[in-house]
Amino acid sequence: MTSTHVTVSHGSDFFGVDTIPVRDLRHLGEHVRGVLSPVDYPPLTRLLDTAGDSEQTLDADQATLLAALCSRAAAHRRLRKPYRGLAALLGVAAANAAADGEPWTWTPITEGAGR
Numbered sequence: 001m002t003s004t005h006v007t008v009s010h011g012s013d014f015f016g017v018d019t020i021p022v023r024d025l026r027h028l029g030e031h032v033r034g035v036l037s038p039v040d041y042p043p044l045t046r047l048l049d050t051a052g053d054s055e056q057t058l059d060a061d062q063a064t065l066l067a068a069l070c071s072r073a074a075a076h077r078r079l080r081k082p083y084r085g086l087a088a089l090l091g092v093a094a095a096n097a098a099a100d101g102e103p104w105t106w107t108p109i110t111e112g113a114g115r
Contacts, residue, residue, distance in 0.1 A: 011089070063104040074088035
């Protein structure tokens with residue numbers, strides 16, 4: 001069963017995480033395909049399309065690439081405003097993980113189950 005939210009490490013809250021609804025992440029994946037090149041988007045869309053299915057751990061090099069892709073998507077004028085904010089948020093978290101030389105983790109949670 002797919003979770004309802006994903007907790008992304010190296011985020012912006014007091015605990016250093018961001019908790020994002022799975023549906024928002026998957027919708028972002030659909031929209032990213034319209035603003036990034038088909039050559040560029042697969043690493044990001046693979047992650048977004050499977051958000052919530054299982055825990056994902058990305059090394060610092062992968063986080064660096066994903067930070068750049070998220071930032072490019074967030075800056076694209078055709079990406080709808082709510083998705084720009086989410087892409088920017090993910091880009092910052094990925095960049096933080098990369099800068100720290102730590103894995104960037106996506107942990108599925110079910111709403112109401114706590115952290």
